[in-house]
Amino acid sequence: xxxxxxxxxxxxxxxxxSEIIILSYEAFSEAAIQLLKEEQNHCVxxxxxxxxxxxxxxMAVADDNHHDIAIISHLLKDxxxxxxxxxxxxxFALHIFEREIxxxxxxxxxxxxxxxxxxxxxxxxxxxxxxxxxPFYSIKSHELxxxxxxxxxxxxxxxxxxxxxxxxxxxxxxxxxxxWQHRGVEPLFxxxxxxxxxxxxxxxxxxxVIGHTWxxxxxxxxxxxxxxxxxxxxxxxxxxxxxxMAIHTGDIGALCVDAAYHLGAxxxxxxxxxxxxxxxxxxxxxxxxxxxxxxxxxxxxxEELKQDLLQxxxxxxxxxxxxxxxxxxxxxxxxRFDFVGxxxxxxxxxxxxxxxxxxxxxxxxxxRVSHPAYxxxxxxxxxxxxxxxxxxxxxxxxRKEIKRSIAWIRNLMEHFSFDASQTKKPVYNLRxxxxxxxxxxxxxxRGEICHCALTDQNGALKHYKxxxxxxxxxxxxxxxxxxxxxxxxxxxxxxxxxxxCGHDL
Amino acid sequence: MISILLIAIAAxxxxxxxNKVKAKIGGRKMPSVFQPVYDLIRLFKKGAVYSNTTxxxxxxxxxxxxxxVFTAMLFIPIGNLHSLLSFHGDFVFFTYLLGIGKFMMIIAxxxxxxxxxxxxxxxxxxxxxxVEPAFFILAGSVALFTNNISFQELFLHLHxxxxxxxxxxxxxxxxxxxxxxxxxxxxxxxxxKTHLELTMVHEVMVLDNSGFDLxxxxxxxxxxxxxxxxxxxxxxxxxxWPVYVQILSFFFIQAVFAFTIGILESFRARNKMEKNPQWxxxxxxxxxxxxxxxxxxxxxxxxx
Numbered sequence: 001x002x003x004x005x006x007x008x009x010x011x012x013x014x015x016x017x018s019e020i021i022i023l024s025y026e027a028f029s030e031a032a033i034q035l036l037k038e039e040q041n042h043c044v045x046x047x048x049x050x051x052x053x054x055x056x057x058x059m060a061v062a063d064d065n066h067h068d069i070a071i072i073s074h075l076l077k078d079x080x081x082x083x084x085x086x087x088x089x090x091x092f093a094l095h096i097f098e099r100e101i102x103x104x105x106x107x108x109x110x111x112x113x114x115x116x117x118x119x120x121x122x123x124x125x126x127x128x129x130x131x132x133x134x135p136f137y138s139i140k141s142h143e144l145x146x147x148x149x150x151x152x153x154x155x156x157x158x159x160x161x162x163x164x165x166x167x168x169x170x171x172x173x174x175x176x177x178x179x180w181q182h183r184g185v186e187p188l189f190x191x192x193x194x195x196x197x198x199x200x201x202x203x204x205x206x207x208x209v210i211g212h213t214w215x216x217x218x219x220x221x222x223x224x225x226x227x228x229x230x231x232x233x234x235x236x237x238x239x240x241x242x243x244x245m246a247i248h249t250g251d252i253g254a255l256c257v258d259a260a261y262h263l264g265a266x267x268x269x270x271x272x273x274x275x276x277x278x279x280x281x282x283x284x285x286x287x288x289x290x291x292x293x294x295x296x297x298x299x300x301x302x303e304e305l306k307q308d309l310l311q312x313x314x315x316x317x318x319x320x321x322x323x324x325x326x327x328x329x330x331x332x333x334x335x336r337f338d339f340v341g342x343x344x345x346x347x348x349x350x351x352x353x354x355x356x357x358x359x360x361x362x363x364x365x366x367x368r369v370s371h372p373a374y375x376x377x378x379x380x381x382x383x384x385x386x387x388x389x390x391x392x393x394x395x396x397x398x399r400k401e402i403k404r405s406i407a408w409i410r411n412l413m414e415h416f417s418f419d420a421s422q423t424k425k426p427v428y429n430l431r432x433x434x435x436x437x438x439x440x441x442x443x444x445x446r447g448e449i450c451h452c453a454l455t456d457q458n459g460a461l462k463h464y465k466x467x468x469x470x471x472x473x474x475x476x477x478x479x480x481x482x483x484x485x486x487x488x489x490x491x492x493x494x495x496x497x498x499x500x501c502g503h504d505l
Numbered sequence: 506m507i508s509i510l511l512i513a514i515a516a517x518x519x520x521x522x523x524n525k526v527k528a529k530i531g532g533r534k535m536p537s538v539f540q541p542v543y544d545l546i547r548l549f550k551k552g553a554v555y556s557n558t559t560x561x562x563x564x565x566x567x568x569x570x571x572x573x574v575f576t577a578m579l580f581i582p583i584g585n586l587h588s589l590l591s592f593h594g595d596f597v598f599f600t601y602l603l604g605i606g607k608f609m610m611i612i613a614x615x616x617x618x619x620x621x622x623x624x625x626x627x628x629x630x631x632x633x634x635x636v637e638p639a640f641f642i643l644a645g646s647v648a649l650f651t652n653n654i655s656f657q658e659l660f661l662h663l664h665x666x667x668x669x670x671x672x673x674x675x676x677x678x679x680x681x682x683x684x685x686x687x688x689x690x691x692x693x694x695x696x697x698k699t700h701l702e703l704t705m706v707h708e709v710m711v712l713d714n715s716g717f718d719l720x721x722x723x724x725x726x727x728x729x730x731x732x733x734x735x736x737x738x739x740x741x742x743x744x745x746w747p748v749y750v751q752i753l754s755f756f757f758i759q760a761v762f763a764f765t766i767g768i769l770e771s772f773r774a775r776n777k778m779e780k781n782p783q784w785x786x787x788x789x790x791x792x793x794x795x796x797x798x799x800x801x802x803x804x805x806x807x808x809x
Contacts, residue, residue: 145620146620147620147621147624147703148620149702149703169624169778169779256774257699258699258701258704259774259775260692260693260696260698260699260770260774260775261773261774262527262531262698262770262771263530263531263771263772266531266532266533267532270532330773330774332693332773332774332775332776333774335774335776335777335780336774336775336776336777340777485777485778485779486624486703487703487704487777487778488777488778489703490701490703490704491704
């Protein structure tokens with residue numbers, strides 16, 4: 001099977017379903033393995049959906065060098081045995097997708113190392129499999145003990161269960177089981193009207209409002225064949241960078257809390273507030289809810305807002321640079337952050353981590369560079385990586401990304417003149433192209449967000465698939481804790497700051 | 506008798522001052538110095554909740570803990586103001602009194618059967634074990650230096666006259682301050698403000714205690730702080746001073762002590778857990794410096 005004649009699409013584009021070639025499973029797995037063993041490729045989404053009684057598999061593989069996305073497909077007929085040879089032994093990053101398909105449709109993946117439930121979704125195939133009878137991974141030994149944390153979590157974090165197998169203070173193995181936040185978001189998308197879908201997209205993950213909503217809007221606009229004005233595109237990118245700055249600042253503050261450096265925590269908390277308060281003055285919500293709407297916006301960015309933003313940025317930047325430099329140079333902070341939770345480049349590639357979790361281990365993976373939306377084509381963003389892949393690297397990378405986001409926003413403010421009359425009001429009355437598949441990728445602050453949508457012959461949504469970057473990255477957290485002390489878990493977890501509800505959907 | 510009262514009064518303000526300093530430096534609105542006392546009164550009014558898995562040990566532990574700390578308090582003089590109890594070698598008795606209280610808290614934590622509490626108890630036991638040599642080397646050196654073996658006599662005869670004895674004074678105060686920090690689970694060994702059970706030492710041990718019992722535990726740890734503050738103040742207060750000056754300087758030193766802890770906690774992060782033992786052993790090393798200095802002063806080692 002040659003990989004040359006595979007269907008390739010661009011980010012934010014749609015394609016007729018008939019153009020997607022359906023391969024036999026042998027050809028499908030051969031193509032997948034051939035694609036994914038190249039370093040520039042990674043799987044952005046792999047899912048299955050019911051096509052009458054059959055099961056259609058779709059895999060999207062993004063190529064960072066050629067800036068396109070390969071789509072391959074396979075059809076598992078109703079009458080066939082619902083078992084397929086697993087691709088995970090060859091390409092480990094696919095483990096989570098295969099587990100998800102197994103959980104939802106009961107397809108057995110032969111030779112999959114561990115078909116562990118992903119989230120106990122409401123419509124799962126095996127209704128008898130519940131968290132109450134889930135057999136946690138355990139090691140039998142008199143010298144080892146288990147510590148269970150969650151799902152009722154300390155502080156105001158979301159619920160998740162963490163099972164540590166420890167030898168004294170040292171963690172031999174950490175198992176994470178999620179699913180407590182499962183709300184059935186994906187099926188809900190099919191039932192609702194466009195305004196409701198828009199609101200739903202804002203609530204996929206409360207800390208990635210802009211990231212998810214923008215991806216949703218791009219997917220739907222592509223399917224409907226409409227384009228938003230240049231100004232709206234810039235506004236969305238601006239909002240995304242503001243979100244990145246705010247959350248990264250909050251994260252650095254939270255890292256300081258965990259390291260008991262309360263001075264840093266308080267200052268970063270104040271700085272984060274400055275940014276989210278600006279978002280509030282722009283659209284009325286601190287997290288940017290109601291800012292992004294299908295086809296347009298009710299809250300155009302104006303010259304007055306630009307002046308405000310530039311002022312806030314100037315003040316923010318001065319204070320942030322000072323405080324983050326102080327934190328960076330503080331010996332006790334370095335002592336606390338260094339060598340904790342190390343993930344090597346090799347491990348990161350194996351796990352297929354995305355976004356910040358990939359870049360911290362020298363894996364260059366950034367949608368803004370590899371599959372840029374219009375705003376990032378016009379105002380290019382230069383991505384960067386950290387080296388060591390530990391907590392300190394994650395702290396450092398967040399700090400650098402904030403600085404670069406400020407520079408990007410400044411560049412935008414300087415070279416783009418905002419004019420409220422250049423925006424359109426939202427349109428919810430969309431006519432989606434029938435029998436189409438659309439895919440959109442966005443680099444949220446956590447990493448790449450992927451939304452896929454399929455329509456039926458009447459132009460109604462048939463399937464909607466969301467992939468939050470946390471899907472890949474939770475495994476990285478599990479691995480990074482091996483041979484660490486259990487007391488290093490909170491700071492390690494905080495430095496990743498992965499999403500529970502984005503994963504659970 | 507007066508010394509107990511003084512230590513108790515100082516204890517009430519201690520945490521308040523630390524919190525106030527930390528709030529001021531962090532740019533936050535400051536809570537009242539009395540806030541911890543209000544909290545304590547509120548806790549005293551409440552009943553305690555006990556888990557079904559706990560036994561009598563869990564119920565008596567807080568009382569034993571407070572009693573042990575209170576009894577230890579009786580041995581501390583302040584300058585000329587005599588302690589209530591005193592006998593030869595009472596500093597050994599003093600240390601193990603505190604040890605009994607801690608032991609009860611540790612087995613009470615085990616009694617709950619919680620994975621978290623066992624973890625905390627394990628850490629607390631380790632750190633107490635490591636900090637013990639520092640205290641004994643220090644107390645032994647001062648005993649050697651003054652040729653007395655009870656707290657009372659020891660401090661009455663402690664004169665900072667020669668240059669070398671100033672080394673003893675400075676090093677001893679440094680070590681005692683950090684012993685107090687370790688014993689009370691403050692930064693950098695532990696973070697009393699953290700909400701993360703996995704990183705806690707003392708806090709996670711008392712996770713199951715509530716209401717009245719928790720109030721007893723809080724009170725005991727305040728006393729502990731104040732006791733160490735009193736020992737430190739004894740190094741500085743001179744017996745020939747008038748009594749009212751001694752009392753005033755006692756409070757002043759306690760306030761400075763609390764203030765210093767507040768400052769230290771504001772400008773640093775905590776240690777990585779695995780580096781704590783190393784850090785605590787450092788205190789013993791400094792105590793050995795005190796010991797050597799005492800040997801030199803008493804001419805047990807002759808320098809040429």
